[in-house]
Amino acid sequence: DAGVTQSPTHLIKTRGQQVTLRCSPISGHKSVSWYQQVLGQGPQFIFQYYEKEERGRGNFPDRFSARQFPNYSSELNVNALLLGDSALYLCASSLGAGVWNEQFFGPGTRLTVL
Amino acid sequence: AQTVTQSQPEMSVQEAETVTLSCTYDTSESDYYLFWYKQPPSRQMILVIRQEAYKQQNATENRFSVNFQKAAKSFSLKISDSQLGDAAMYFCAYRSVISNYQLIWGAGTKLIIKP
Numbered sequence: 765d766a767g768v769t770q771s772p773t774h775l776i777k778t779r780g781q782q783v784t785l786r787c788s789p790i791s792g793h794k795s796v797s798w799y800q801q802v803l804g805q806g807p808q809f810i811f812q813y814y815e816k817e818e819r820g821r822g823n824f825p826d827r828f829s830a831r832q833f834p835n836y837s838s839e840l841n842v843n844a845l846l847l848g849d850s851a852l853y854l855c856a857s858s859l860g861a862g863v864w865n866e867q868f869f870g871p872g873t874r875l876t877v878l
Numbered sequence: 879a880q881t882v883t884q885s886q887p888e889m890s891v892q893e894a895e896t897v898t899l900s901c902t903y904d905t906s907e908s909d910y911y912l913f914w915y916k917q918p919p920s921r922q923m924i925l926v927i928r929q930e931a932y933k934q935q936n937a938t939e940n941r942f943s944v945n946f947q948k949a950a951k952s953f954s955l956k957i958s959d960s961q962l963g964d965a966a967m968y969f970c971a972y973r974s975v976i977s978n979y980q981l982i983w984g985a986g987t988k989l990i991i992k993p
Contacts, residue, residue, distance in 0.1 A: 807923075
């Protein structure tokens with residue numbers, strides 16, 4: 765079975781631009797979470813979606829938005845990019861949204877903002 | 879707010895030896911989950927082991943075991959018979975049962991295995 769997939773693998777943008785990152789969960793998983801991992805740090809929670817509804821949001825500005833589609837795939841959008849948005853963006857999927865559900869991570873998208 | 883602290887930025891161990899990675903956390907909640915994740919250089923985060931706070935017995939997964947001290951808010955990971963494939967960043971993470979949607983992560987410990 766395929767694991768969590770993310771696209772693109774790498775992305776280079778300039779300040780002020782907008783970016784869309786994509787995530788396909790493991791088949792049968794209905795929950796997707798997004799994390800930002802700045803180099804040398806642990807991940808920071810951005811969003812969780814379950815059954816196409818936002819279940820939680822971390823401490824990120826409104827420039828960050830996300831959505832989940834009927835097939836449970838998800839997109840993370842970041843507007844008006846700043847240099848500080850450069851990071852590895854991780855997507856994780858789980859069967860459900862409950863705390864006992866193991867989260868399976870994708871390989872991430874490396875975003876560089878110049 | 880909950881916090882997770884990993885005080886060892888880097889640890890090294892000889893192959894086949896045992897190493898312990900430290901993690902402390904701060905919370906006012908009584909029920910929660912704790913996790914250790916491994917992130918190899920290829921970047922994919924992998925769950926190593928997890929502990930439910932209401933279970934007193936320490937979790938074990940093959941060569942990996944934890945020492946969970948709830949009163950001290952300590953959650954260390956012991957790796958026995960270290961192997962070259964264990965080299966990675968190790969992250970400790972906390973997940974509340976109440977606000978269960980997010981994992982709260984430590985800064986990570988880089989584990990180096992010496993052949």
